[in-house]
Structures are given as C-alpha cells and as structure tokens.
Amino acid sequence: MIRSSRILPALLLAAGMAVAPILAPPPAYAADEASADGIAEKYAALLERDYVYPETGKRYAAAIRAGIAAGRYKALSGPALGEAIDADVNAVAPDGHLRLRAPETAGAPAATAPGSAAPVRRPPKVPVEQAGWIAPGIAFVRFNVFPMDAAVTAQAEKFMADHADAKAIIFDIRTHNGGGLDQMDVIFPWLFAEPTRLVTMATRASVDARGGSPIDGLASMRLVKGDAGMVAREHWATPNADTRLRDAKIYVLTSGATASAAEHFSLAMKHTGRGVLVGAPTAGANHFGTGEDLGGGYGAFIPVGRTYDPKTGKDWEGDGVQPDIAVAPADALVRVLTDLGVAPAEAKTLSDAHMPSWPMERRRPKPKG
Numbered sequence: 544m545i546r547s548s549r550i551l552p553a554l555l556l557a558a559g560m561a562v563a564p565i566l567a568p569p570p571a572y573a574a575d576e577a578s579a580d581g582i583a584e585k586y587a588a589l590l591e592r593d594y595v596y597p598e599t600g601k602r603y604a605a606a607i608r609a610g611i612a613a614g615r616y617k618a619l620s621g622p623a624l625g626e627a628i629d630a631d632v633n634a635v636a637p638d639g640h641l642r643l644r645a646p647e648t649a650g651a652p653a654a655t656a657p658g659s660a661a662p663v664r665r666p667p668k669v670p671v672e673q674a675g676w677i678a679p680g681i682a683f684v685r686f687n688v689f690p691m692d693a694a695v696t697a698q699a700e701k702f703m704a705d706h707a708d709a710k711a712i713i714f715d716i717r718t719h720n721g722g723g724l725d726q727m728d729v730i731f732p733w734l735f736a737e738p739t740r741l742v743t744m745a746t747r748a749s750v751d752a753r754g755g756s757p758i759d760g761l762a763s764m765r766l767v768k769g770d771a772g773m774v775a776r777e778h779w780a781t782p783n784a785d786t787r788l789r790d791a792k793i794y795v796l797t798s799g800a801t802a803s804a805a806e807h808f809s810l811a812m813k814h815t816g817r818g819v820l821v822g823a824p825t826a827g828a829n830h831f832g833t834g835e836d837l838g839g840g841y842g843a844f845i846p847v848g849r850t851y852d853p854k855t856g857k858d859w860e861g862d863g864v865q866p867d868i869a870v871a872p873a874d875a876l877v878r879v880l881t882d883l884g885v886a887p888a889e890a891k892t893l894s895d896a897h898m899p900s901w902p903m904e905r906r907r908p909k910p911k912g
Contacts, residue, residue, distance in 0.1 A: 577838035579616040579624050583607050585837050586628065586643060593750050595830055595846050597772070599636050606631045621645050625841070638846060639828025639860060640803070646840035668718075670695045673897055674702045677713065678885050682706035683897060685715035689722030689804050700729040707733070707785055711792040711883055714808075717822060717872050718901040721803030724778070727811070728763045731780035733788045734817055739780045741811035744831065745773040746848035755847065757833055777853060778811070793818035794879045797864070798872035799905030802826035807850050809864040814852050822875040824863035826905050863905075872903040 587607035594600030610616055610631045619627055625645035632641055670688050677683035684702055689695075706712065731741070744764070746756040751774040758764050758776055769775025782789075795818045797809055806825045812818030830846030837843055851858040870878050876897060880890035 577841075579619050580611045582624070582837045582839060582841050583611050583616050583628055586843050587611075589835055589843065589845050590632075593747065593755070593832075593845050593847050595747050595832075595848050597747070602635045603632050603641075606635045637861065638830060639826060640830050640832065640844050640846050642844065643837075644842040644844075668901060671698055671702075672899075673715075674698075676706070677893055677897065678880065678883070678889075680708075680710040681880070681883055681885075682709040682712045683715065684713075685717075685897070685899065686719050686726065686805070687901070688720055689724070689726045689808075691723060691725070693725075696725045696729055699726040703730060703733045703788070704785075707787040709788065709791050711794065712788070713794045713796065713876070713879055714818070715796045715876070715897070715899070716801050716805040716808060717796050717798040717875065717903045718800050718899040719802070719805035719808075720800065721805060721828070723804060724758070724761060724763065724807075727804075727808055728761075731811070732783040733785065734791075734793060735780045735782050735815075736786070736789045737782060739815055739817075740853055741778040741780055741815065742807060742850050743767070743769075743775055743777050743853040744848055744850045745769050745775040748772050748774050750847045755833065757831060757847070773848075778807075780811075792883070795820045796872070796875040796879070797822035797825050797866055798875075798903035799823050799826055799863070800901070800903050801864075802828040803831070806859055806864050810850070810852060810859065813864060813867065814854065819868065820864065820866040821868040821879055822866050822870060822872045823903075824865050825859065827859055827861045827863040829858045829860035873898065 584607070587604040590600045590607075591604035592600070594603060607628060610628065615631075616624055616627055622645045625643040628643050629641065632638075668687050670686065670690050670692065672685040672687065674684040675682070682702075686699075731739075744758055746758065750756060751759065756774065763779055763781070764776040765779055767775050767777050793812065795809055795812050797805075797820050801809060801822075802825065806828065809820055809825055813820050829849055829851075831848050831850060832844055832846040835843050835845050849858050849860065868878060874894075876894040877887070877890045880893060881887055885893070
C-alpha cells in the first residue's frame with residue numbers, strides 16, 4: 544500500500560530542505576563517483592520517462608542532452624552543475640518544483656543578507672509552531688511543512704481536539720514549503736459537515752501503471768475518470784463525529800513562500816469556501832512527484848502529476864493560489880485579528896509576537912546566463 548509519505552521527500556527537495564538519503568552530501572564531489580554528464584543524462588532520462596506532461600518531458604531531456612553534447616556540464620561539479628542544468632531546464636518551461644539538488648562545497652560560508660557580512664542565522668525549521676490560543680476564542684497554529692511523521696500528525700490532531708470550542712482558527716502557512724497529506728487528513732474531518740470533494744490529483748498514467756503514484760492507496764483519495772494519459776483521484780474530506788468546529792470561521796495566512804502541499808491546503812479551503820485566504824498569492828509550485836537519487840550526492844524532484852480545482856480544471860502552476868483578501872504577508876495576521884474584533888493595537892502586538900522567522904517571499908529560478 545502506497546502511503547502519502549512517498550510525496551514528502553520530493554516536495555522537501557523542491558523546498559530546499561534536507562532529506563536523507565537523497566540529499567546526504569558525499570565526502571567528495573560527484574566527479575569522484577559519477578561524471579557530470581552521467582548525472583545529467585540520468586536526470587534527462589527520468590524527465591523524459593516520468594514528467595507529468597510527456598511532450599514537455601521530452602523537451603527537457605532534449606535541452607539537457609544538448610548541454611551534454613555542447614560540453615557545458617563536463618567541467619562542473621557541486622552547486623555549479625546543478626545551477627547549469629536547472630538553467631537549461633527552466634529555459635524550456637519553468638516548473639515550480641524543478642531543481643537539481645547538489646552537494647554543497649565543504650566549508651562553504653553561510654548565506655548572508657544583502658549588504659551585510661554577517662551570516663543569516665535562523666532557528667531550525669520545525670513542522671509546527673506557536674499552536675494555541677492567540678486571543679479569547681481564537682486558535683492559531685503555524686505549519687512549516689506537512690512531514691512524514693506520525694508524531695506531527697498526532698500533534699495536528701491534538702491541536703484540533705484541544706481547540707474544538709474555537710469560534711475561529713487561523714492556519715498560518717506563510718512559511719510552509721510542502722509535504723504530504725497526513726496532517727491535512729486529520730485536520731479536514733473537523734471542518735466539514737458532510738463529505739466534501741477538496742481537489743483532484745492526476746498522475747501520469749505510465750507512472751501510475753507501474754506503481755509509481757505517490758497517492759495510490761490513500762484512504763482519502765477516490766479514483767475517478769480523468770484526462771487521457773492520466774489517472775485521476777479526488778481528495779475528499781470525511782467528517783468526524785465531533786460537530787463543534789463545523790461553524791467556526793477558518794482563516795489561512797499565505798505568502799509567496801507558501802508552496803506545494805501548502806497550496807493544496809489553500810486551494811481546498813478556497814475552492815470549498817470553507818476558509819478565507821489572507822495574504823499574498825502562493826508560490827505557484829503545483830506538481831507533485833517523487834524524489835530520485837542521481838548518484839554522487841545529487842538528487843532530483845521528478846513531477847509526475849498535478850493538483851487542480853475539480854470545478855474548473857485549473858491548477859496553480861506558475862500563478863499561485865490567489866488570496867481572498869490581498870494584503871502584505873507581514874500584515875495578514877493583523878487583518879484577520881481585527882476582522883475578528885481584536886483591537887488594532889493588540890492585533891499588532893499579537894502579530895509581532897507570531898511573526899514567522901523564515902522568509903515569506905517567493906523564490907524565483909535563476910535566469911539562464
């Protein structure tokens with residue numbers, strides 16, 4: 544039985560978070576274990592075989608193979624090789640998940656802020672932060688990722704149970720970079736009064752046929768008729784027996800860093816009308832898939848499917864999920880709290896105390912050249 548945990552390494556790859564074993568840096572560069580051209584060819588072959596849109600996958604593969612033939616990769620290693628291949632791929636057609644993960648240079652300095660020589664230091668990115676009551680009757684929780692972790696799933700379920708008397712719940716996903724369905728599947732049953740179709744997820748049929756779909760076998764997924772060449776499944780919310788949160792107001796804080804599975808969560812709330820999205824358009828990283836080891840410490844995310852609004856058939860690739868109330872992400876919590884009746888000064892104080900420590904901007908691929 545395939546579990547949603549198969550989605551996780553791929554989405555964390557795309558988010559730039561470390562995942563073992565795919566991203567574990569080797570003691571030496573790939574040149575010592577696999578040639579740059581060999582890594583590039585393996586990536587090309589995987590994109591050609593499995594990419595969600597077959598014709599685009601062929602074009603990606605052709606661009607990489609042209610780079611091999613021109614000798615663009617042969618002398619490169621580490622991040623430079625990843626950046627060169629990424630530039631060739633994104634020049635064909637940008638994809639919010641396509642990024643070749645490379646081993647970092649040993650002893651490389653930490654990233655620094657523009658105009659500053661001091662390294663940027665942030666606390667470790669944990670899945671769940673600041674879960675609790677933010678104001679009387681108003682619950683708040685920040686999710687930074689939906690991981691393959693039963694303890695985090697239990698934490699999400701406990702948060703919902705502990706705050707089942709809330710008049711409003713605020714889900715802060717402004718710094719949420721992706722993951723799987725496990726936490727969503729323990730949150731949604733509290734929020735809906737009847738079985739509700741959330742989104743549709745379609746996997747390339749050739750991938751699904753050989754057991755490569757990361758969503759096959761999940762209890763919350765229902766197989767439906769889809770487009771030619773794709774296997775479609777709908778994600779459904781099935782209510783639990785506790786009715787206390789059925790009428791609670793639900794707010795979702797979004798930003799340009801809200802990516803992948805977090806965008807799935809956003810679209811589910813928006814499309815069903817169950818939640819109000821407040822902030823900025825999300826990252827526009829739609830495609831789900833699996834992580835692949837290319838050798839030499841390199842890893843790649845191979846998008847094998849897309850998630851979309853079942854009513855319109857549209858996904859959010861490139862555009863993001865649009866907020867219902869557009870405000871600067873840093874001001875989103877103030878807006879929600881004041882809408883819920885919190886005095887402006889207090890709302891600002893609470894917002895400052897619950898400001899994410901990670902960036903809330905969309906990361907753009909580097910332009911070729």
